[in-house]
Amino acid sequence: MKVWFSLLAVIILALTAWVGVEILHLNTLFGIIIPYTAIAVFIGGFIIRVVRWGKSPVPFCITTTCGQQQSLPWIKQNKIENPTNTWGVIWRMVLEVTLFRSLFRNTKTEKIEDKLVFGSAQWLWFGSLVFHWSMLIILLRHLRFFLNPVPGLIIGLESLDSFLQIGVPLLYITDVLLVAALTYLFLRRVMIPNIKYISQIADYFPVLLLLGIAASGILGRYVYGVDVAAVKELTMSLVSFKPTTSTTIGTIFYIHIFLVSSLAVYFPCSKLMHAGGIFLSPTRNLANNSRIERYINPWNYEVEKHHYSEYEDEFRDKMRKVGLPLEKE
Numbered sequence: 001m002k003v004w005f006s007l008l009a010v011i012i013l014a015l016t017a018w019v020g021v022e023i024l025h026l027n028t029l030f031g032i033i034i035p036y037t038a039i040a041v042f043i044g045g046f047i048i049r050v051v052r053w054g055k056s057p058v059p060f061c062i063t064t065t066c067g068q069q070q071s072l073p074w075i076k077q078n079k080i081e082n083p084t085n086t087w088g089v090i091w092r093m094v095l096e097v098t099l100f101r102s103l104f105r106n107t108k109t110e111k112i113e114d115k116l117v118f119g120s121a122q123w124l125w126f127g128s129l130v131f132h133w134s135m136l137i138i139l140l141r142h143l144r145f146f147l148n149p150v151p152g153l154i155i156g157l158e159s160l161d162s163f164l165q166i167g168v169p170l171l172y173i174t175d176v177l178l179v180a181a182l183t184y185l186f187l188r189r190v191m192i193p194n195i196k197y198i199s200q201i202a203d204y205f206p207v208l209l210l211l212g213i214a215a216s217g218i219l220g221r222y223v224y225g226v227d228v229a230a231v232k233e234l235t236m237s238l239v240s241f242k243p244t245t246s247t248t249i250g251t252i253f254y255i256h257i258f259l260v261s262s263l264a265v266y267f268p269c270s271k272l273m274h275a276g277g278i279f280l281s282p283t284r285n286l287a288n289n290s291r292i293e294r295y296i297n298p299w300n301y302e303v304e305k306h307h308y309s310e311y312e313d314e315f316r317d318k319m320r321k322v323g324l325p326l327e328k329e
Contacts, residue, residue, distance in 0.1 A: 009208075057299035069291075070084045130181040169221060213263065231253060234249065
């Protein structure tokens with residue numbers, strides 16, 4: 001039921017855009033007002049979440065590490081897996097963000113012949129890596145709609161993405177990889193019993209919404225043939241804050257942009273905020289130097305101290321009566 005509810009929600013969003021543009025002709029609403037609102041909610045929500053995390057106290061040095069810690073001079077330290085300085089943390093974060101280093105060590109547990117067997121499971125790492133890098137390249141490619149003139153870097157990236165020269169218009173490799181990776185991540189949650197058991201609507205909905213965005217974009221490019229010049233005109237008008245709509249773009253484009261806007265609104269209040277949270281996670285951004293430097297919680301408040309000598313001065317007579325030892329008579 002969680003899967004069907006999520007799928008139904010995506011279908012309703014797509015139908016809402018279709019009805020609004022195709023039947024009610026609300027091009028201004030779906031092409032200007034909703035995108036502006038979605039961008040404002042996304043930026044504001046993202047900042048609020050990050051600021052709240054930044055204000056959260058970190059009372060302990062709880063960095064997650066593996067590998068050899070810095071100890072004796074003749075024992076080689078793993079400076080990336082177990083850093084003790086800022087540069088080591090930066091390198092670890094770079095590898096974590098770009099290559100999902102910790103996810104690469106993912107393991108699975110299976111029961112074989114009444115024995116627990118632990119094994120490597122890199123398919124989740126590979127699928128996640130393909131999805132995130134494909135998504136990044138697609139976002140960078142889309143900058144050509146918002147920049148004039150288009151930078152050579154974007155043009156080169158677009159040419160590299162379509163170097164197979166398949167079809168007209170040219171097939172982008174990242175379009176195929178994105179759909180394949182999202183399909184794998186979705187089927188993994190549906191078909192593996194223990195993962196399906198712990199999955200919620202918040203896990204299914206973003207994947208299906210991203211699939212809907214990818215499907216509408218692919219249909220608009222390869223099937224229905226959206227007017228690219230009109231799309232460029234609309235996006236440039238949005239960027240310059242002189243918005244104008246066009247009736248020649250096609251309904252599929254408005255469905256696509258409405259689904260993107262829905263994702264932007266949903267993003268700050270969802271698990272997708274790990275995109276910003278990874279940089280503020282104390283398990284990742286702290287150096288493991290608790291044996292070298294004393295970690296003092298910067299949020300600690302001054303505590304009124306009551307030394308034992310003061311305690312004894314206050315209760316000396318009572319302590320003497322019950323026979324407790326005293327340091328001073």
